[in-house]
Amino acid sequence: MDMILMDDKGCKIQSTVRKTLIYRFQSLLTEGRVYKISFFGVGESGRDFRPTNHPFKINFDIQTSARLLPNKAINLTPYSFVPxxxxxxxxxxxxxxxxxxxxxxxxxxxxxxxxxxxxxxxxxxxxxxxxxxxxxxxx
Structure with missing residues (x-):
């Protein structure tokens, strides 16, 4: 499962959850919410057909934790439309x-x-x- 994560400055990065771990994160993460994510791996994003222009990606693993920050919001649009x-x-x-x-x-x-x-x-x-x-x- 691939996701695009965005910080409060609008920087986007690809994240990947292996098929065997989808059960652990699928109901935990909701679009539009803010989370503190800890204990993850970082790898190269690849060269062609990346979801973002970020050179790296976040890899969720069995140790990864994602904690909802309930009173936080990011008020940026996740889109960068190109004419x-x-x-x-x-x-x-x-x-x-x-x-x-x-x-x-x-x-x-x-x-x-x-x-x-x-x-x-x-x-x-x-x-x-x-x-x-x-x-x-x-x-």
Missing amino acids: LGDIVYKDLDTSFLIDVIGILTGARGEQEFKKDGTKQKRITIELDQDEYISCSLPI
């Missing part, structure tokens, strides 16, 4: 995910394609926000 025109016309760093917002103007059904000799599926969507973009998403 569609910037995606089309600017040289963006595509090694991490970006946030977009727009009006969904079309979608094509599931399509099969081959990548590296393996069959994969995708859908294609069209977004409009003063600019028009069509993109394919793996499913």
